[in-house]
Amino acid sequence: MKKTIIGSGIYNLDTIVVRDYPEWPRLRPFTDNVVLEEVGGTCGNVMSILAWMGWDAKPLACLDDSPEGLKITEDLKRYGCDCRYVTNTPGGGTTLLRCTHKKTTDGEHVMSVRAGSPGGSRFPKRHFLRARDEAPAFLDSLDEAPAVFFFDNPSASNRIIAKGLREHGSLIYFEPSKLVSNADFEAVAVSDIIKFSDENIPDDSFVEAYDDKLFIQTMGAKGVRYKFKFLPWTIVSCVHNDNVVDTEGAGDWFTAAFIDRLADRRLLEFDTIYMDHFKHDIEYAASIAARSIEHMGSLGLIRYVDGLQIEGADDCPWCLPIMRDIAQIAALSYRGDELKLIGKKLYVLDWDLDRILLSKSDPSASCDVNEDYSIRTWNLAGNGEIVWDFFEIVQDEDGSSHGEAKYYGRSYYHA
Numbered sequence: 001m002k003k004t005i006i007g008s009g010i011y012n013l014d015t016i017v018v019r020d021y022p023e024w025p026r027l028r029p030f031t032d033n034v035v036l037e038e039v040g041g042t043c044g045n046v047m048s049i050l051a052w053m054g055w056d057a058k059p060l061a062c063l064d065d066s067p068e069g070l071k072i073t074e075d076l077k078r079y080g081c082d083c084r085y086v087t088n089t090p091g092g093g094t095t096l097l098r099c100t101h102k103k104t105t106d107g108e109h110v111m112s113v114r115a116g117s118p119g120g121s122r123f124p125k126r127h128f129l130r131a132r133d134e135a136p137a138f139l140d141s142l143d144e145a146p147a148v149f150f151f152d153n154p155s156a157s158n159r160i161i162a163k164g165l166r167e168h169g170s171l172i173y174f175e176p177s178k179l180v181s182n183a184d185f186e187a188v189a190v191s192d193i194i195k196f197s198d199e200n201i202p203d204d205s206f207v208e209a210y211d212d213k214l215f216i217q218t219m220g221a222k223g224v225r226y227k228f229k230f231l232p233w234t235i236v237s238c239v240h241n242d243n244v245v246d247t248e249g250a251g252d253w254f255t256a257a258f259i260d261r262l263a264d265r266r267l268l269e270f271d272t273i274y275m276d277h278f279k280h281d282i283e284y285a286a287s288i289a290a291r292s293i294e295h296m297g298s299l300g301l302i303r304y305v306d307g308l309q310i311e312g313a314d315d316c317p318w319c320l321p322i323m324r325d326i327a328q329i330a331a332l333s334y335r336g337d338e339l340k341l342i343g344k345k346l347y348v349l350d351w352d353l354d355r356i357l358l359s360k361s362d363p364s365a366s367c368d369v370n371e372d373y374s375i376r377t378w379n380l381a382g383n384g385e386i387v388w389d390f391f392e393i394v395q396d397e398d399g400s401s402h403g404e405a406k407y408y409g410r411s412y413y414h415a
Contacts, residue, residue, distance in 0.1 A: 002147055003263050006085070007047040008060035008128070008161065009152035009175075011076075012097045013068045014040030016246075016297050019102040027105065036297045039075035040097060042152040042175055045252035045298045046259075051080035052302050053260050058146070060085040060138070060161075062092045062127040066118035069094035079302070085138075093127035094118055099248060111248070131156035139164040146170055147268045148259055152177070154187035163190045171268045175255060179206060188213075192270040195255060198222075214273070216258075216282070218251055224282050228273075236279055238286040241293060249298025250289040258285035 016036035021027060039048060043059070051057035059081050063069035065088045072094065073086050098114045117125035129135045135157035145168035151158040152175040166172045174191035176184055177200050185206070188194055195216040198204075207215045211230040218224050225235040261281045267273050292301045 003050075003055040003260070004058075004146040005047070005050055005055055005148040005150060005259070006058045006060055006146045006161075006165075007043045007150040008158050009043035009150070010041035010095070010126070011039065011044040011059065011061045011063065011072055012041035012095045013072050014038060014298065015096065015098045017098060017100040018296075019100055021103065024103075025105075025107070027103070030102075032100065037071075038297065038299065039072045039079075040249075040298055041095070042177075042252055042255075043150065044072070044076070045249050046150055046175075046256050047081055048076060048079035048299055049253060049256035049302070050260065051076075051082075053256065055260070055263075056082060058082045058085050060129075061087070062129065063088050064092040064094045064118065064125070064127075065090055066094055068096060068118045079299070091127065093125040095124035095126055101246070109244075111246075126153070128153070128155040129157040129161075131160055135160040136164075147263065148173060150175070150255075150259075151187070154181070154183040156183070159183070159187055159190055162187070166190060166192070169269070171262075171270055173255070173259065175251075176201065195251075195258075197251060214270075214278070218254065224254075224286055226278055226282060228278065234279065236282045236286065238283070239290040241290040243294045245294055246296050246298075246300065247293050249300075250292050252298060253292040253301065254285045254289040257288040258282065261285060 014037070015034060017032050018035050020031045020033060022029065022031065039045075043061075047057045047059045057080070059076055061072070063072055063086065069088050069092060073083055073088055076086065077083055094117060096116045096118065098116070100112045100114075102110060102112065104110055114122075115124045116122050129138060138157075139161060145165050148171045149162055149165045150173045151162060154174075154176065162172045162174070171193070172191040173193045173195070174187050175195050176187065177196075178184065179188070179196070179201050188206070188210070191213065193214045193216065195218070198217055198219045201217075204215075204217060207213075207227055213229065215227045216224065217226070217233075221238075221240065223236055223238045225233045227233045258281060261284050262268055262273075265281070292298075295301050295304050297303075
């Protein structure tokens with residue numbers, strides 16, 4: 001199944017500010033330091049993360065041609081998105097979000113958010129395809145439907161696109177920030193999976209009107225719960241992480257990881273999904289969300305993984321790319337202290353939070369490369385869980401090799 005996704009909705013340019021207090025515990029004077037400026041917004045984050053995870057991710061966005069709007073497009077490309085459906089025109093819209101990390105008088109960390117748009121306006125500026133002609137034309141222009149359509153804004157054009165792609169077999173994933181208008185509920189009606197937080201939408205009584213959907217409600221430290229079709233809510237406890245730096249974007253990491261997990265398990269066709277498929281997938285997504293809050297900025301975990309140092313691969317040129325892929329898998333998962341990759345009877349991968357170390361392995365603990373250049377490895381996480389990964393060594397036309405890693409999922413047993 002191809003990992004293809006189109007995402008339409010909120011694409012912001014986020015400015016991350018950290019406030020310093022030179023005379024703490026006095027709150028004044030203070031200094032605001034800009035530490036980061038990059039693409040944000042729910043849709044922007046989800047598409048960037050999935051592109052980084054290897055998806056063919058195509059954002060659908062109508063941005064303006066301001067320097068800020070152009071930076072959003074460049075950031076999406078930098079994370080690996082295919083921006084053929086992103087426009088930067090004078091008639092488009094770009095929203096700026098200034099997120100300031102600061103302290104209360106009690107020393108508690110809080111964050112304030114202020115929206116605006118280029119030119120000094122204090123109001124967000126968003127633009128979507130016209131429903132009467134541009135949205136139908138966009139649907140007609142597609143050679144094939146993506147595996148997933150993601151949206152977080154219930155605009156008329158997004159609802160038209162969701163309905164049309166659902167009829168052509170796409171999985172429709174809607175992530176609302178509120179449910180108050182007819183448009184909000186119409187967006188729910190044309191979707192397969194609806195994820196929302198108890199903070200933004202505390203009243204969940206609306207779900208009882210539907211028996212053909214998966215609802216996911218995140219509840220912060222209380223965990224996650226889900227309701228599938230006509231069945232009751234099921235609560236899933238989550239990994240607790242005390243090392244909190246920035247919680248913005250955790251929900252977007254959950255969404256991206258959950259979608260990616262469904263694809264890996266061949267579960268993107270909604271009619272083929274059953275109740276017992278979800279618990280472990282939600283646990284997995286929640287664990288990645290928990291990892292994301294250790295880093296500044298919604299996409300900070302990407303910068304952390306991409307910055308990992310890999311040592312010892314100099315004498316094996318094809319190892320470095322595959323080590324990068326495995327570094328991503330390792331850093332995104334709670335799997336104990338050691339993840340082993342053994343291939344060509346040469347190397348074992350050990351990792352910690354600071355570096356990746358590649359070293360010669362014990363031949364007695366190795367496994368052979370299959371005829372199709374695939375390596376299947378496993379490790380026991382120590383909690384009744386066997387983690388299986390699939391790594392493929394691809395032979396290039398010039399005779400060289402490069403590695404590609406694909407996450408196949410987990411098998412559970414009870415000791």
